[in-house]
Amino acid sequence: MKCYPVPRENLVLSIDNLKDDIPEEYLSHKECYENVIRKGSVLYDIFSELSKDRKHKAHQAPSNAYRISDGIMQNVNPFLLHFALFVPAITNQATPEQQAEFLKHGFGIIGTYAQTELGHGTFLRGLETTATLDLETDEFVLNSPTLTSYKWWPGGLGHTANHCVVMAQLYVKGKCHGPHLFFVQIRDIETHEPLPGLKLGEIGAKMGFNTADNGFLGFHNFRIPRNNMLMKNSQVLKDGTYVESKNEKLTYGSMVFVRVYLLSDMAYMLARAATISVRYSAVRHQSHIKPDEPEVQILDFVIQQHKLFISIATSHAFKICGLWLWQTYSKVMEDIGKGSMDRLPELHALSCCLKTTSTRDAGWLIEQCRLACGGHGYLMSSNLPSLYTTATAAITYEGESTVLLLQTARYLIKSWKRAMEGESLPATVSFLSEYFNKRYNKWENTPKGIVDGLKLVVAGVTKMCAESIQKHVSRGQQYEEAWNSSSVQLIKASEAYSRALLCEVFWFEVDKVSSTLSNNLAVVLKQLAELYITYWALEKRGDLLVYTTISKDDLDKLQERYEELLALIRPNAVGLVDSFDIRDEILCSTLGAYDGRVYERMMEHALKSPLNAETVNQSFHKYMKPVILKHKI
Ligand SMILES: CCCCCCCCCCCCCCCCCCCCCC(=O)SCCNC(=O)CCNC(=O)[C@H](O)C(C)(C)COP(=O)(O)OP(=O)(O)OC[C@H]1O[C@@H](n2cnc3c(N)ncnc32)[C@H](O)[C@@H]1OP(=O)(O)O
Numbered sequence: 001m002k003c004y005p006v007p008r009e010n011l012v013l014s015i016d017n018l019k020d021d022i023p024e025e026y027l028s029h030k031e032c033y034e035n036v037i038r039k040g041s042v043l044y045d046i047f048s049e050l051s052k053d054r055k056h057k058a059h060q061a062p063s064n065a066y067r068i069s070d071g072i073m074q075n076v077n078p079f080l081l082h083f084a085l086f087v088p089a090i091t092n093q094a095t096p097e098q099q100a101e102f103l104k105h106g107f108g109i110i111g112t113y114a115q116t117e118l119g120h121g122t123f124l125r126g127l128e129t130t131a132t133l134d135l136e137t138d139e140f141v142l143n144s145p146t147l148t149s150y151k152w153w154p155g156g157l158g159h160t161a162n163h164c165v166v167m168a169q170l171y172v173k174g175k176c177h178g179p180h181l182f183f184v185q186i187r188d189i190e191t192h193e194p195l196p197g198l199k200l201g202e203i204g205a206k207m208g209f210n211t212a213d214n215g216f217l218g219f220h221n222f223r224i225p226r227n228n229m230l231m232k233n234s235q236v237l238k239d240g241t242y243v244e245s246k247n248e249k250l251t252y253g254s255m256v257f258v259r260v261y262l263l264s265d266m267a268y269m270l271a272r273a274a275t276i277s278v279r280y281s282a283v284r285h286q287s288h289i290k291p292d293e294p295e296v297q298i299l300d301f302v303i304q305q306h307k308l309f310i311s312i313a314t315s316h317a318f319k320i321c322g323l324w325l326w327q328t329y330s331k332v333m334e335d336i337g338k339g340s341m342d343r344l345p346e347l348h349a350l351s352c353c354l355k356t357t358s359t360r361d362a363g364w365l366i367e368q369c370r371l372a373c374g375g376h377g378y379l380m381s382s383n384l385p386s387l388y389t390t391a392t393a394a395i396t397y398e399g400e401s402t403v404l405l406l407q408t409a410r411y412l413i414k415s416w417k418r419a420m421e422g423e424s425l426p427a428t429v430s431f432l433s434e435y436f437n438k439r440y441n442k443w444e445n446t447p448k449g450i451v452d453g454l455k456l457v458v459a460g461v462t463k464m465c466a467e468s469i470q471k472h473v474s475r476g477q478q479y480e481e482a483w484n485s486s487s488v489q490l491i492k493a494s495e496a497y498s499r500a501l502l503c504e505v506f507w508f509e510v511d512k513v514s515s516t517l518s519n520n521l522a523v524v525l526k527q528l529a530e531l532y533i534t535y536w537a538l539e540k541r542g543d544l545l546v547y548t549t550i551s552k553d554d555l556d557k558l559q560e561r562y563e564e565l566l567a568l569i570r571p572n573a574v575g576l577v578d579s580f581d582i583r584d585e586i587l588c589s590t591l592g593a594y595d596g597r598v599y600e601r602m603m604e605h606a607l608k609s610p611l612n613a614e615t616v617n618q619s620f621h622k623y624m625k626p627v628i629l630k631h632k633i
C-alpha cells in the first residue's frame with residue numbers, strides 16, 4: 001500500500017500481509033477471523049505509527065484514516081471498537097491522571113466497550129453486572145450474578161481485546177449508585193489467556209459484522225483497583241465517600257459521541273453504494289426506450305434515476321448535517337467543560353433522532369442501490385450485500401432506533417409544554433412556539449417553503465401527541481402508561497422532526513456556501529438539495545395535506561419539478577459519484593470500478609471461486625454419481 005507514509009522498516013509485520021489469496025467470502029467463520037486479524041494487525045501497526053505524534057484529545061473528530069480499513073477487509077475490523085469507543089470513553093470519562101495511566105501503553109493494549117448484557121441492552125439502569133467497593137483492600141469486586149448479567153455483544157471482546165471499559169452498577173457501603181464505567185484488563189498481555197475470574201468467548205455467527213468478534217464476558221469475584229473507576233464526572237474516595245456527578249447522564253457520553261459521528265459514517269457508506277450503482281447503471285445497457293433505437297444505459301430510465309439520485313443527495317445531506325451536528329457536539333462539550341449543562345438535553349435529542357434516521361435511511365437506500373443493480377447486485381463481489389449488512393447493524397447498535405426516537409419525543413413533548421407556558425426555546429425547536437402562537441405562513445412551493453411546511457408537521461404531530469397523552473391520563477392512566485399508549489404517534493413526531501432538521505440544515509448550509517463556490521458547482525449542489533427536499537415533500541404528502549395549506553395543485557407542481565430535477569442531474573450523475581472520490585481499492589466492487597470494466601471483473605472474480613479450481617468436484621463421485629447411475633435407464 002503506497003498511500004501510507006509509514007516507512008516499511010517501522011512496521012512489525014509486512015505490508016504484503018494485507019493481500020488476500022482467496023476472497024473473504026469463501027472463508028469459514030474461523031478462517032475469516034484469523035484473516036482479518038492478520039490484516040488488522042498490520043493496519044493497527046500503521047495507525048499507531050501515524051498516531052505517535054497525535055495526542056488523544058477528548059471530543060476530537062475521528063480521523064478519516066480508518067477508511068483504509070474498508071479497502072483491506074470487506075467485513076468489519078475487529079480493532080474498530082478500540083478506536084471508536086474504548087479510547088473515546090477513557091478520554092471523555094477519565095480524569096487527566098487516569099488517562100495518562102490507562103493510555104500510557106498507547107497501542108500496546110487493545111480495548112473494547114463492554115456495556116450490553118444478555119438480558120439488557122437498551123435499559124441501562126437495568127444492567128446487572130456489579131462493581132462493589134471493598135474498603136479493606138481499596139478495590140472494586142466485579143461480579144456477574146446471573147446468566148443474563150453476562151456482557152454480550154461488545155465488538156472485539158471475544159478474542160481480540162485484552163482490556164475493556166465495563167459498565168457496571170456501582171455499590172458502595174451497600175448502596176447502589178447506578179451504572180458507572182470501569183477500566184478492566186481481561187487478558188494477559190503476553191499469553192493473551194483470559195485472566196482468572198473471567199469467562200470469555202465469542203457470541204457466534206451473525207447476519208453481518210462477522211469479523212467484529214463480538215463477545216461475551218462474565219465476572220466471578222474479579223478485583224480491580226478502586227482507581228479503575230473512570231472518575232472524571234463522579235468519584236469514589238478511599239473512605240467510600242461517593243461524589244455525585246453534576247449530571248448522571250454524562251456517564252452515557254461515549255454513546256453520544258458515536259451517535260453524532262454515525263451521521264458522517266452513514267454519508268460515506270451511502271456514497272460507496274451510490275458510486276457502485278450509478279457507475280454500473282451507466283455501463284449496463286438493457287431494453288429500449290424508443291423501439292427503433294439501440295438498447296439504452298439503464299441510467300436513462302427515469303425510474304432508475306428516481307431510485308438512485310436520492311442516494312447521492314442523501315449522502316450529501318448526511319455529510320453536511322453530520323458536520324453541523326459535530327459542531328453542535330463540540331460546542332456543547334466545551335460548555336460542559338466550563339460547567340454548563342444547559343444544552344445537553346438538546347444535544348441528546350438531536351443525536352438520538354439523527355442517528356436513527358441516518359442509519360435507517362442508509363440501510364434502505366443501500367438496499368435500493370443493490371436492487372437497482374438487478375441480479376448482479378446480489379453477488380458478494382458487488383460489495384452491496386456487505387455494505388447493507390454493515391450499515392443496517394447501526395440501526396440497532398449504539399441505541400436501538402425506536403428507543404432513541406422515543407428519547408427525542410420526550411424532548412419534543414417537554415419543549416411543547418414549555419412553548420405553551422410561554423418559555424423561550426432553543427433555535428432547533430423554536431418553531432414549536434411559533435406554531436403554538438399561530439405564527440405560520442401559507443404554503444409556499446419552494447425549498448424554504450417545504451422546510452417550513454415540514455416543521456409545521458412536526459409541531460402539529462407533537463401537539464397531537466401531547467393531547468393524546470393528556471387524554472389517556474384523564475381516562476385514568478398514569479403518565480408513563482399514557483406515554484406507552486401514545487408511542488406510535490410519538491415515534492411519528494420524532495421521525496418528522498429529524499426529516500425537517502435534515503432538510504433545513506441541508507438547504508440552509510448549501511445556500512450559505514453556494515456564493516463561495518463556482519457557479520456550476522453551486523447550481524448542481526442546489527439541485528441535489530432541492531431534489532432531497534422535494535423527494536421528502538412528496539413522500540410526506542399526506543402529512544403536509546393534514547398539517548399545512550398545501551393543495552393538490554401544489555403537489556402536482558412539486559411532482560413536475562422533481563422529474564425536472566432528475567433530468568437536470570442525469571448528465572452529471574457519474575461525475576457526481578466520481579466526485580465522492582472513493583478509490584477502487586476502497587470500493588471493492590466488481591460493478592463499480594472507475595474504468596467501467598464490469599463484465600471482465602465479474603468473470604475474473606468468478607474464476608477465483610474455490611469451486612472453479614477443479615473441473616469436477618469430488619462430491620460428484622461420492623454422492624451424485626450413484627444416484628444418477630441408479631436412475632439411468
Ligand atoms: C484499525 C481500525 C481503525 C480505526 C480508526 C479510528 C477511527 C474511529 C472513529 C469512530 C468510528 C465510528 C464508527 C462506528 C463504529 C461503531 C461500531 C459498533 C459500536 C456499537 C457499540 C454499542 O452498541 S455500545 C452500547 C450502546 N447502547 C446503547 O446505546 C443503550 C441505549 N440506551 C440508553 O442510552 C439509555 O438507557 C436510554 C434509552 C437513553 C435511557 O436512559 P435512562 O433510563 O437512564 O434515562 P431516562 O429514559 O429515564 O431519561 C432520563 C433523562 O435522561 C436524559 N438522557 C438519557 N440519556 C442521555 C444522554 N446520553 N445524554 C443526555 N441526557 C440523557 C433523558 O433525555 C431524560 O431527560 P428528561 O428527564 O429531562 O426528559
Ligand SMILES: Cc1cc2nc3c(=O)[nH]c(=O)nc-3n(C[C@H](O)[C@H](O)[C@H](O)COP(=O)(O)OP(=O)(O)OC[C@H]3O[C@@H](n4cnc5c(N)ncnc54)[C@H](O)[C@@H]3O)c2cc1C
Pocket residue numbers: 081113114115116119120121122123152153154155209214393396397398399400401402403406
Ligand atoms: C452489530 C452490533 C454490535 C454491537 N456492539 C456492541 C458493543 O461494542 N458494545 C456493547 O456494549 N453493545 C454492543 N451492541 C449491543 C447494542 O448496543 C444493543 O443490541 C442495542 O443497544 C439494543 O439493545 P437490545 O439488544 O437490548 O434491544 P431491546 O431493547 O431488547 O430491543 C428489542 C425490541 O424492544 C423494543 N424496546 C425496548 N425498550 C423499549 C422501550 N422502552 N419502548 C419501546 N420499545 C422498546 C425495541 O424497540 C426493539 O423493538 C452491538 C449490537 C450489534 C447488533
